[in-house]
Amino acid sequence: MDLAPPRGTQDLLPPLGGRMRALYDRAAELARRYGYRYVETPGFEHTELFSATSGRTSDIVTKEMYTFEDRGGRRLTLRPEGTAPVVRAYLQRMHDLPSPFKAYSLTRMYRYGRPQSGRYREHRQFGIEVVGAGEPGADVEAIVVGDALLRSLGLERYEIQVNSIGDEVCRPAYREELLAFLRANRDRMGDEHRDRFEDNPLRVLDCKDDACRALAAEAPRITERLCAPCREHFEAVLAGLEEEGLKAVVTPTLVRGLDYYTRTAFEFVSHALASRTQAQATLFGGGRYDGLAEALGGPHVPGVGFGMGLERVLLAVEDEGLVPPEEPGLVAFVVGLGEAGRAKSRDLLRLLRAGGVPADAAFGERPLKAQLRMADRAGARYAAIVGEEEAASGTVALRRLADGVQETVPEATVVDRLRAGDA
RNA sequence: GUGGCCGUAGCUCAAUCGGUUAGAGCACCAGGUUGUGGUCCUGGGGGUUGGGGGUUCAAGUCCCCUCGGUCACCCCA
Numbered sequence: 001m002d003l004a005p006p007r008g009t010q011d012l013l014p015p016l017g018g019r020m021r022a023l024y025d026r027a028a029e030l031a032r033r034y035g036y037r038y039v040e041t042p043g044f045e046h047t048e049l050f051s052a053t054s055g056r057t058s059d060i061v062t063k064e065m066y067t068f069e070d071r072g073g074r075r076l077t078l079r080p081e082g083t084a085p086v087v088r089a090y091l092q093r094m095h096d097l098p099s100p101f102k103a104y105s106l107t108r109m110y111r112y113g114r115p116q117s118g119r120y121r122e123h124r125q126f127g128i129e130v131v132g133a134g135e136p137g138a139d140v141e142a143i144v145v146g147d148a149l150l151r152s153l154g155l156e157r158y159e160i161q162v163n164s165i166g167d168e169v170c171r172p173a174y175r176e177e178l179l180a181f182l183r184a185n186r187d188r189m190g191d192e193h194r195d196r197f198e199d200n201p202l203r204v205l206d207c208k209d210d211a212c213r214a215l216a217a218e219a220p221r222i223t224e225r226l227c228a229p230c231r232e233h234f235e236a237v238l239a240g241l242e243e244e245g246l247k248a249v250v251t252p253t254l255v256r257g258l259d260y261y262t263r264t265a266f267e268f269v270s271h272a273l274a275s276r277t278q279a280q281a282t283l284f285g286g287g288r289y290d291g292l293a294e295a296l297g298g299p300h301v302p303g304v305g306f307g308m309g310l311e312r313v314l315l316a317v318e319d320e321g322l323v324p325p326e327e328p329g330l331v332a333f334v335v336g337l338g339e340a341g342r343a344k345s346r347d348l349l350r351l352l353r354a355g356g357v358p359a360d361a362a363f364g365e366r367p368l369k370a371q372l373r374m375a376d377r378a379g380a381r382y383a384a385i386v387g388e389e390e391a392a393s394g395t396v397a398l399r400r401l402a403d404g405v406q407e408t409v410p411e412a413t414v415v416d417r418l419r420a421g422d423a
Numbered sequence: 424g425u426g427g428c429c430g431u432a433g434c435u436c437a438a439u440c441g442g443u444u445a446g447a448g449c450a451c452c453a454g455g456u457u458g459u460g461g462u463c464c465u466g467g468g469g470g471u472u473g474g475g476g477g478u479u480c481a482a483g484u485c486c487c488c489u490c491g492g493u494c495a496c497c498c499c500a
Contacts, residue, residue, distance in 0.1 A: 004473095007491070062426060081500090083454075114424075123500060203498090215437035264452050284498065337458070387458060388491065393465025403458070 001320055006114075008121025011328070016314075018037055018327035020124065022193035023310055024106045026325055027126040027149055031104035034145050039103040041085035047075040053084045053295050055200075055259030064111040066121075078110035081258070082127045082307055083289060084296070090131045091298040100133035107111035107306075118312045126284075129305035136233050138304050139264045139288060146268060146284055146306055147246060153313070154322040157271040160246060163223065163254040163313060164234035165202070167262045168291065170227035175201060177220050185215055205253040221252045233263055260292040264304065269310075272319035283316060332418050333375030334361040337387035345386040348396065348414065355415040358369075359384075376401060384414060 005011055012020050028038065047067050054060045066078035079085060082105055090101055105127045112121060128145055130138040143160065150158065167172060177200045182189075189204075189211055191199075197204045205216045226234060228235035241248045248266075256265045265287035286306025293301035317324050331350055336345025345361060360378055362371050368385075375383040385397040396414050399406040409417065 004491070064498085067469065111499080113498080114496095115492085119499075125500065206498095307500060312500060335459090346494095368458050369456085369460070374460085376460045383460075385459080389458085397458090399459075404460085406459085 008115040010120065012372040019314055019324045020310065021327045022325035023313065026152060027106060030149050031128060034141065036102045036104040039086060039105050040107065041089055044076045044078050046087055047077040049084050049088055050077055053260050053292060057333055058258055059339060060111065064113055064180060066110045066112055080109055080111045082107065082109065082125060083129060083305055086129045087131060087292050087303060090297055091293060091296060101131040104128045116316050120311060124310040126308045126356040127305060129303060132301055134290065134302035136236035136240055139237045140244060142286060142304050143241060143246065143266055144244050146308060150268065150283065153317055153325065155316055155320060157320055159269050160248045160266065161251040161254050161269060162248045162264065162266045163251050164226055164230055164263050165255055165261060165265050166222055166226055166230050170225060170421055172229055173221050174225045181219050188215060202255040206255050216253050222251045223250065230263055235274040237264055256287055256355065260289045260295055261287045263270055270316045272316050283312055328377050330360055330380040331357050332352065332359040332382045332384045333378055333380035334359060335360065335368065335371040335375065335383050335385040340391040341387040344391045348384060348411065351415050352418065357415060357418045382418065
């Protein structure tokens with residue numbers, strides 16, 4: 001039996017598990033503060049949900065989906081992205097939900113591909129969606145929430161890139177213009193890229209190949225060909241970001257891999273990650289998807305949101321030399337010695353826990369030394385020792401493990417002292 | 424999905440030209456110390472050298488396949 005987890009997945013054991021948990025908590029707290037409510041959608045969906053919305057030429061659909069047939073013959077796919085499921089759920093229940101519907105989620109995504117630093121087959125995302133809001137203020141808020149989370153972790157070395165990729169009115173014309181430009185310059189592209197642009201010309205814009213970049217620099221710019229409503233929307237988003245004090249870099253080559261995106265597209269790119277590995281530097285990306293609801297057969301419902309890769313956020317925290325978030329640890333490890341001491345230690349353990357003080361103890365009878373070692377390993381701040389002497393005198397020996405300072409206190413005061421954190 | 428590099432103890436690594444019983448540090452466990460952890464001393468457990476096949480008198484070492492890791496590409500989180 002191979003004990004290693006499947007390729008591209010990982011076990012989050014301490015201390016990684018505590019960091020992820022702390023990150024979840026912080027993201028949830030922040031999202032709630034901005035008026036978002038927690039949602040979950042199934043871990044798998046009908047394959048059609050993704051194939052119909054992500055676009056037939058997208059990488060997700062063509063090579064990254066974990067698709068299987070269940071025993072009833074249904075075609076199902078492990079969720080590769082979070083927006084389409086939330087919008088599906090919204091459309092089914094929209095009459096019961098507020099408008100706009102502001103949702104946040106913390107969940108795992110699955111994409112097949114070669115794993116590498118900051119990229120896994122199973123990864124975790126913090127996502128928010130504002131469904132039913134077409135106003136530029138919604139785009140701005142999404143960016144503000146993501147930025148606030150990164151900043152609360154101490155991250156600074158990243159850049160906010162924004163673009164508008166137009167809508168169903170102006171994008172088709174731009175697409176044709178770009179296509180014509182690319183065809184005219186076909187011989188200047190690398191062999192591998194030459195045949196790809198016919199399917200999705202916008203992709204050439206964010207290709208990293210030198211030849212493509214040179215072409216992209218000369219290519220017609222979408223930002224100069226937006227229809228009036230799209231241009232007004234984009235300008236309002238930029239003004240809103242400025243009002244929020246956020247520096248955003250307009251990046252005309254920023255496009256989105258999924259078909260349903262319209263207008264605003266944004267990405268937060270880490271300089272720290274790029275400097276270490278040249279690898280995946282996008283901390284999170286998102287945008288507006290006014291065409292998604294209709295692609296699902298629903299009415300016109302605008303929306304905007306993002307997905308943030310949490311493993312990548314933790315990598316960036318590490319690379320900027322910051323202290324990662326931590327799950328709060330044990331405050332007290334209760335040590336019991338002898339018949340009477342162990343009986344009293346069990347009472348103390350119950351009282352501490354009931355009083356909201358994170359506390360633990362050994363299950364069976366063990367020597368003092370072993371119990372203190374357990375306390376140390378568990379990361380407890382204090383050992384609360386109840387031996388025969390303490391049991392007889394109604395006291396507890398409180399030992400601060402960091403420096404070994406120990407003091408004998410009345411047992412009735414222990415819970416309050418540890419709860420106050422100043423024992 | 425394509426390509427490069429790499430797989431030796433839980434971790435980081437060593438092992439001469441292919442040569443005898445694969446070693447060390449850290450970690451872990453026990454004892455030194457029957458009421459004091461984290462320090463120190465002593466001892467101990469721990470390996471199908473990722474897996475399979477091949478070449479050879481002999482393979483951790485060379486060859487092939489496979490699995491995994493890593494990096495780049497594609498693309499994304």
